[in-house]
Amino acid sequence: MTVKTMQSADVKELLEKVAGFDKDGGNERMKKIVHRVMHDIFQIVEDFDVTPEEFWSAVYYVGELGANGEAALLAPGLGMDRYLDIRQDAEDEQAGLTGGTPRTIEGPLYVAGAPMSDGFDRMDDGSDTDAEAILIKGRITDENGEPLANAVVDIWHADTKGAYSYFDQSQSEYNLRRRIKTDAEGRYAAQSIMPSGYGCPPEGSTQQLLNHLGRHGQRPAHIHYFVSKPGYKHLTTQINIAGDEYTYDDFAFATREELVVAANRVEQSETGAQHGLNGPITEVEFNVTLVATDKPELQERHARRRALETDVA
């Protein structure tokens, strides 16, 4: 079929009615966006000569995606999270707020309200005795290298099976999730276990689409961060552990060169000794530079639905 109908009066009128252009109520911005979305979908059907069978399989795919709870997993896989970061980076540049540690994607697995500690805490519950012990440490400074005391370093990561507490109900509450306040020197440290990378559920909706694109759904081992302090731009970022097969081939496009961090095995960690940790351990050091801003809206993480975060719809 090579018919072209998009320019016809019938289709134009249909799209306008679909978007409620002929109705007084509703939201003008929503009407314009839905009009554009539906126009573009119609256009795709025409340009690619999409068959009814293909169209309905796409509709049922969207239904299954929602039923599987994978919409927020497909989004980064299709580059959406990365694209929103690119836009925010460009906005920062326009506003003269460049510099500091780069942001990268948050992902859908944050849980609000992790225990808060001063300077140091242990993140794992000790139940995985085969795991590699790690010491996450670093310093939070401003752009002049001055230490930032009382910055909140909110860290979360997966276990050795690539699973996150809360979403994986077999783990204890807030396992591998902590908020640590920096000391007077801007330092934070956390004892934990080396996370594993992970992949999309092999039978899930996300992987199903990735298979059609010839893509894998794997992420390298990584550790998520929110870093915040009043007077500074909130930072959402994560580090990818160097040497993972997927460090530079992350299906969610989160890797940034400045965020690839080596894991170093040491016989005795100086930082560890300060917190009573003796013997060999793997150090993961991540220092963060925050950018000053007087804009309150930039000092907090942007609104989005997050587990156990109550003040966001």
Ligand SMILES: [Fe+2]
């Ligand atoms: Fe993650």
